[in-house]
Structure formats: structure tokens, C-alpha cells
Amino acid sequence: xxxxxxxxxxxxxxxLKIPPAQRDQLLKKFAESLELxxxxxxxxxxxxxxxxRILSLAEDWDGEGAKLYLEDSWLRAVDFLRKVAEKxxxxxxxxxxxxxxxxxxxxxxxxxxxxxxxxLLINFPEDPTEPTDVYGDNYEERVLKGTFxxxxxxxxxxxxxxxxx
Amino acid sequence: xxxxLPLNWPVEDIPDEDYLYMWVNSKLLIPLQAAPSEIPGEIxxxxxxxxxxxxxxxxxxxxxLQWAKNPAENGIIxxxxxxxxxxxxLEVVYAPDLIRRIQAHTNVYGVETKGKxxxxxxxxxxxxxxKIAFEFDKKY
Numbered sequence: 001x002x003x004x005x006x007x008x009x010x011x012x013x014x015x016l017k018i019p020p021a022q023r024d025q026l027l028k029k030f031a032e033s034l035e036l037x038x039x040x041x042x043x044x045x046x047x048x049x050x051x052x053r054i055l056s057l058a059e060d061w062d063g064e065g066a067k068l069y070l071e072d073s074w075l076r077a078v079d080f081l082r083k084v085a086e087k088x089x090x091x092x093x094x095x096x097x098x099x100x101x102x103x104x105x106x107x108x109x110x111x112x113x114x115x116x117x118x119x120l121l122i123n124f125p126e127d128p129t130e131p132t133d134v135y136g137d138n139y140e141e142r143v144l145k146g147t148f149x150x151x152x153x154x155x156x157x158x159x160x161x162x163x164x165x
Numbered sequence: 166x167x168x169x170l171p172l173n174w175p176v177e178d179i180p181d182e183d184y185l186y187m188w189v190n191s192k193l194l195i196p197l198q199a200a201p202s203e204i205p206g207e208i209x210x211x212x213x214x215x216x217x218x219x220x221x222x223x224x225x226x227x228x229x230l231q232w233a234k235n236p237a238e239n240g241i242i243x244x245x246x247x248x249x250x251x252x253x254x255l256e257v258v259y260a261p262d263l264i265r266r267i268q269a270h271t272n273v274y275g276v277e278t279k280g281k282x283x284x285x286x287x288x289x290x291x292x293x294x295x296k297i298a299f300e301f302d303k304k305y
Contacts, residue, residue, distance in 0.1 A: 057192060061190075061192055062190040062192065062193075062234075063190070063233065063234025063235055063238075064212045064217070064234065065212055065213070066210075066212075100205070102193070102205065102207040103192075103193065103207065104207060104210075105209075105210035105211065105276075105277055105282070106210070106211075106277070110206075110207050110283075112205060112206065112207065114203070119287060121206055121283040121286065121287050122283065123282055123283050133279075133280065133281075133282045133283045134283055135281075135283035135284035135286075135287050137287075145281075145283070145284050146280070147279075147280050
């Protein structure tokens with residue numbers, strides 16, 4: 001998403017006929033202003049750790065016939081996580097507490113946030129044609145629940161998390 | 166004399182005030198949390214259409230732990246039957262396992278209901294508590 005922003009700016013400066021040297025300087029200043037905080041390094045580390053932990057689970061890892069996990073399922077969940085982190089940071093300059101990335105039922109992947117202010121669980125099914133299954137609340141009357149296609153999920157979750165940053 | 170397998174155990178209704186025990190595989194717990202007091206919703210899942218548990222009328226937490234495939238890799242949680250039934254559409258049905266000879270075996274149906282899977286699992290995690298917490302530094 002940050003790459004997209006940079007390419008839009010580059011194109012805009014080109015159309016405004018800004019000289020190349022000046023254009024490069026402006027782009028450099030723009031990139032510096034977007035310098036990613038340490039949070040994104042921590043997010044990447046958490047994502048990599050979850051890859052090792054979840055994808056190494058063998059068939060019947062729980063002794064009760066559990067399935068192993070497909071890399072594609074894991075990728076859909078962590079790609080979404082990166083996108084929502086970037087969106088929130090670009091929109092608000094804020095970061096959220098890292099969720100847990102966990103092996104869900106039947107080969108699905110869970111993203112789970114739990115804090116004193118709210119709890120949010122997003123389940124990404126193994127079958128990519130199935131919608132995600134979401135439940136979140138603030139332990140009181142504010143509730144988010146339902147199934148969402150991944151395309152609409154980003155806006156829904158970003159809006160929800162903004163309330164608790 | 167060889168011990169006889171009972172022909173069946175009678176059908177019984179489980180009262181709301183009773184409790185169920187369920188084993189929790191340590192691979193579902195993030196090691197950094199080591200023996201967490203909180204119970205993640207991820208542990209609640211079905212196997213062959215139901216979530217297996219043990220009724221406390223016919224089992225202790227230690228009994229339930231020994232019935233896990235690898236007891237050293239598990240902990241035990243407990244849930245109140247009435248609290249489970251108050252989470253729609255969950256059902257608690259006594260279902261003794263004649264093959265494994267577990268009289269206490271009980272099924273909870275509905276945990277992976279389409280469109281409510283996440284809600285149900287979050288709500289179950291809030292009514293569950295540890296009976297035998299898994300210790301990550303335990304050697305096995």
C-alpha cells in the first residue's frame with residue numbers, strides 16, 4: 001500500500017513537470033516521512049514465527065485426527081493482517097497490539113486480539129471460497145459479528161480497531 | 166475372569182449445574198504465555214461432528230487427562246453445562262464411548278456452526294477455566 005502511494009506521488013510529480021532532481025528529493029522526503037515504526041518489524045517477526053509454528057503441525061497433530069495447515073490458508077490470514085496494519089498506520093498514524101496467529105479448526109487460521117478494551121476473533125477458512133467468520137465485542141454492548149468476504153473485511157476491521165487504538 | 170464390557174450405559178440427561186472436562190493440546194497454546202490463566206477460543210473445535218468432553222459425574226480431571234492420546238501434551242479445562250447451553254445453538258448430549266470404554270464421554274454439538282464459529286468460540290473461552298494447566302517446562 002505504501003508502494004502504491006509512492007508510485008502515485010511519482011506520477012503526480014511527473015505530470016506537474018517537476019524536474020527529476022527535485023522530484024527525487026520530494027520522493028525521498030515522502031519516504032522518510034513514511035518511515036515504518038518498529039511495530040512493522042515486530043509484526044513481520046510474529047508472522048514468521050507463526051509460519052514455523054503452524055505449518056510444521058503434521059496430520060493428526062492433536063491425536064484426534066486434526067488436519068495439517070496449508071501455506072495458502074496461512075498466507076491469506078497474514079496478508080490481511082499486514083494490510084490492516086498498513087491501513088491503520090497510514091490513516092491514523094497509530095498501531096495496534098499484535099494479535100495471536102493461531103491454528104484454527106479444520107485447517108483454518110485464526111487472528112485473535114484480546115485486550116482489556118475488546119476481544120476480536122477472525123477465522124480464515126481453509127477453503128478460499130468461503131467467507132471469513134468474525135466476532136468481536138468490547139465486553140459490553142458494542143458487537144461486531146458475521147461473515148465477510150476478504151475484500152470487504154479490510155474496511156470493516158480497520159473501522160472496528162480504530163475505536164480501540 | 167475376564168472383565169465384561171457393559172452392554173450399554175443408560176441414556177441420561179446432564180443437569181445444567183454439572184460440569185464437563187475437556188483436554189487441551191499444548192500445541193494450541195503459545196509457549197510464551199506458559200500456563201496462561203486465560204483460555205484461547207482456538208482450543209474449541211469439533212472432531213467428527215462434535216466436541217468431545219467428559220461429564221464430571223463419571224470422571225475426575227485426572228481421568229480425563231489420562232484419556233487423551235498423549236496426556237503429557239495436554240491440560241484439562243472445565244465448563245459448566247448450563248453456561249454452555251446458554252450459548253445458542255450449542256447442545257450438550259451424554260454419549261458414553263463403548264469402544265474406548267469411557268463412561269463419562271459427552272458430546273457438545275454446534276461449536277463450528279457456520280457463520281457463528283468465532284462467536285461461539287469466544288463465548289466458550291469466557292466460561293472455561295483450567296483444572297489441570299499445561300506446564301511448558303514439563304519434560305516429556
